[in-house]
Amino acid sequence: IGIVLLAALTGFLVHHRADISVATSLALYLLVVVSVTAIGGPLPGVTAAVAAPLLANWYLIPPYHTLRINNTDNLIELSVFVSTATIVSAYVSIAERRAIEADEARRTTQKMAIEQNRLRKIALEAEMLAKADELRTAILRAVSHDLRTPLAAIKASVSSLRQEDVQWDDVDRGDFLQSIEGETDRLTNIVTNLLDLSRIEAGVVRPSMYATSVDDVISTTLRSLAGNSADVTVDVPADLPEVMADHALFERALVNLVQNSAKWSPAGTAVLVRGRSVGASVEVSVIDHGPGIPVDKRLQVLQPFHRLSDATSGGGLGLGLAIADRLIASMNGHLELRETDGGGLTAVITLPSVVGDAP
Template identity: 35%
Template sequence: MRTATTRPEPLPRPGTGLSRRRRRAGLALTLLGLPLLTGLLVAVGEALPLDSVFLLYLLTVVVVAVVGGVLPAMVAAVGSFLLVNWFLTPPFGTLVVESTGRVIDLVVFLLVGLTVSVTVDLGARRRVIGARAQLEAHTLAQLSSTPMALTGPDLVLGHVRALFDLDAVHLVQSQDMDGSNGGADHGIGVTLARAGDQPDTPAAVTEPAGAGLELLVWGRELAGDDVRALRGFAQVAGRAEEGRRLVDEAARGRELAEVDRLRTALLAAVGHDLRTPLAAAKAATSALLSKDIALTPTDQRELLVTVEESIDRLNDLIANLLDLSRLQAGALQPALRPVGVDEVVARALLAHRGAVHVSVRDDLPRVDADPGLFERVVANLVDNAARHTTPGTRVHVTAADTAGAAPPGVSAVRVDQPVDRGAVVLRVIDHGPGVPEHDWEHLFVPFQRLDDSSTTGLGLGLAIADGFTRAMGGTLTPSETPGGGLTMSVTMPASGRTTST
C-alpha cells in the first residue's frame, strides 16, 4: 500500500503519447513488415484483388500505429502508398497510375492511414494526461491527509523532485521577509527545506509557496502542464512549512508549560520543605541561646539533635535538587566498576532510622555500578518505601541473580520487565496502600507524590533513583506487592556481562 512517505513514480511527460521503446518498435515493424508483405503480395500476383491489397496494407498501418504511434504510422502509410503504387498497381515499376479511379484509391488509402495513426496517438496522449492527473491528485491527497507532524516540507520536496524528475528542489524564505540572506544561498534567501544539493546555476523555475515563501527547482525544462502542477505542490510545501512551525511552537509551548509546572511545584515544595527544618533549627538554637530558659543537659541534647536532624534534611533536599539538575542537564557521568550488592545496601542503610529487613546474600555476582550512585538509589527507594508502608510492618530489601529465587515470604513478587540471566535484581518491598498500575508511569516524574499525604519530601526520590539507575545501564520497574503495597525492582548487569536490549 502506497503511503505519503513512499516516493512516487515520475509523472509521464506531457505531450508524449508513447514511450521511445514503443516508437522504435513501430519503426522496426514498418521497416521489416512492409517489405515482407510486399514480397508476399508480388508472389501472389493478380490473384488477389487490389481492394484486398489496400486492406492488408491498411491493417499493417493500424498495427504500426497501435504499437509505435503517429510517426511510425505515417512512415508506414507513406511507404505503403509508394509500395502499392510501384509493385502492385499497373503499370508496374513506375509511380504513374493508369486510371483516375486508382489515383483516388491510393489517395484515400494514404489519408485513412494518416488519420488512423493520428487518432491512435491522440488516444495515447489522452491516457498520459489522465495518468498524470490521477497521480497528481493521489499524491496531493496523501500529503494533505497525512498528519501535520508527519508531513514536513522535506517530505513534500522529495515528492516534487521524484514526480518531476528534477535535480534539486528548495523551499526558501524570501529576502524581503527577513531582510537578510541568512548565509550562502547565492542571493535566493534562507533555505528552509531542500531535496537535493543546490547547483551553481540559477533556478529553472520559481513558484510562490505562501507568505514570504518560494519554491525553487533545478533540472530539466518544465512544460506548461508541469508548471501548472508545480504550483499546487508549491502551496502544499508552504502549508507543510507552516505546519512544521506550528508543531515546533506547540512543542515549545509544552516545554514552557512543563518548566512552569516544575517551577511552581519546586517553589511550593521547596518553600515548605525549607521552612520546616529551618523553623525547627531556628527554634532549637533560640532555646539554646536564651538566658530565660533553664535547660537540663538532656534538654540541651534533644535540642542539638533537632538541629542536626534539620540540617540533615536541608542537606538531603539540596542534594536531591542538585542531582535532579545534573540529570536534566545530562551532566551525570557514572564511574562504573564491579561492586558487591550487599556492600552497597549496607552502606545505604547506615543513616536510615527505620526498621528494614535485609535479605541480601554476600555470594551474589558483583554488578557494574557507580557505588555512590547505587547507594543513593537504594537509600531513596528505602526512604520512599518507609514513608508509605503500613505502621507496624517493615520494609524488605532482597536481592537475587536472575537465575535465583527470592527469599521466603517474598517469593511471589514478580518482575514485570524480562531481564537477562547475567543480571542481579534488587527489590525494595513495602506493604503500604500501593500505587494503581495506571499511575506507574507517573512514579518517576519529578515533584509527583501521587496522593501522598505526608508532609515531607519533594517527590524527587523516585525520579532521581530512576535517573541514576538508567545512567548506570540498569532499569527500575514497579510492580505490585502480593497482599498490597509496591515493589521497586532495580536490575543491574552483572560485572562483565550486559543486559539484553
C-alpha cells in the first residue's frame, strides 16, 4: 500500500510540478508517510520516510533525476521533511503500540473479570453445598434422637394397651391415650418445624405483606396452642397500631416463641405476651421466668439445631427460635432476645407499624 501511494503521489506531483511548490509536495509526502505508518506500522513507515525524500529529490527538486541539490532552500525543506517525517512516524508508532497494549490490557482485564466471576460462582456453589451438607448432618443427628424418643413412648403405650393378659382400668387407658396424643403432638411439631426450616432455607417463603392486627395474630396463636399445657396471659392495648406482616408467618413465629417459653417456664408461672408501640414500630414480647439464655449464647440459639445442652434440651430439635428469627426477618422485622426482669427470657419481635391509611 505504501509503495502504491508513494508512486501515485509522485506521478501526480511530477505531472503538476510546475504548479505545485516543493514545500507543498513535501507536505503531501508527509501525509502519505503518516498514513502508511498508521496503517502498516513502524517498518513500512520508516521505509516510506526514507523513500519519500529520495523520490522528491529525484523527481521534484532541480536538477531532476539526480540526487544533487543546488538550491539551499530546497535542501532545508528536504531536511525539515526528513526530520518531521521521522518524528511523526515515531510518535504514530508509539501511539499505535500503546493502543494495542491498551486493547490487550482491556481484553486481559475482561478475561480476568470473567474468570473471577466464574471462581466466585464456584465458591458460592461450594459454600451452598457445604451448608446443605452441614444442615443434612445436623438434621440426621437431631432427628435420630428426637424422633426416636416420642416413637418409643408411643410404641410402649400401644404395646401396653394391646396386652391381653393385663386388665387396664379406665384411668390407665386414659393415661396411655394421653401419652400417645402428647407424643403425637410432639412429633407433629417436630415435622412442622423441619418443613418450615426446609422452606426457609430453600428460599420459597414469600410473605404476603398487609396491615395485620397484632391482637388477631395472638388470638389465632392461642387457638393453635389449644390443648397445650402452656399458661399464657396477654397484655395488648386496644389502640395498638396494626403492623405490616404476613398473618400466617407472624402466627407461626409467635407459636414457636410461646412454645419455647412455655417449655422453660417453671410450674405455676404464666407466659406473658405483651404488645406496645415504639415509634414507627410495634414490639410484641414473649416473656417467661425460666432459666434464660446467657448473653454470649443468644446469637447461637438463633441458629438451626443449636441447643444449650443435650441434657437440658427438653426434647426439642433446637429449631423454634431459629425459625421464628427467619420468619420475622422475611417480613422486614427483627427478633431480639433479652433478659426478663427478675430472671428469664424475653423474646421481642419488632415489626413496622402501619402509618396512616393502610390498604
